[in-house]
Amino acid sequence: MTETLQEKGVDVRERVLEEFVAVLNIIEPENAAYGNGLFAPRGDSYPYPVKKEDIDYGYCKTYLARCGPRSGRTISFSINKSWFSVKYPENRLRVYIHELTHLKHYGQNGSAHSPRFWQDVAFHTMVALDRWDEIADVFDLAVDPDEFKNHVTNDPVGNTTDGRSQTPAEASEVLEEYLEDYNTGVA
């Protein structure tokens, strides 16, 4: 049965970090600190697997979560703990996929949420669906792929689209097109 972390009675801060690191290691997103030579030689890819110690972990209030590249092996990640404690796994997974995409697309809101950002969210969602047995393991098997896809396609909102080249509805449409016929292959 699908449960919130509050219902499960686990340490939310610790559990969210474990989930995020596990999902990162399944998706293996590009990291701008490596690929564009910001902190590492150009063309270097980020060395997976990520360990919990590689995460500069904190709290945030105005956003559900924030994530970005840092120098060395460090990844910055912060969460709104009260949001994460009452949300179901499919919704938490939607936020992990969004946030880990910011390792490649980071910066001010406008540039961070470009149409390319949402294309990569779709791509990362497809990787998650391809490797659904591993994703399900992270959430104790209680996670529904259709519910997850639903959360992903509803993810774009006013402050997470650039508003000039793409509206939230347009970003949702792109996600829907990529994902509507894309399934886990699990019957």
Ligand SMILES: [Zn+2]
């Ligand atoms: Zn974002």
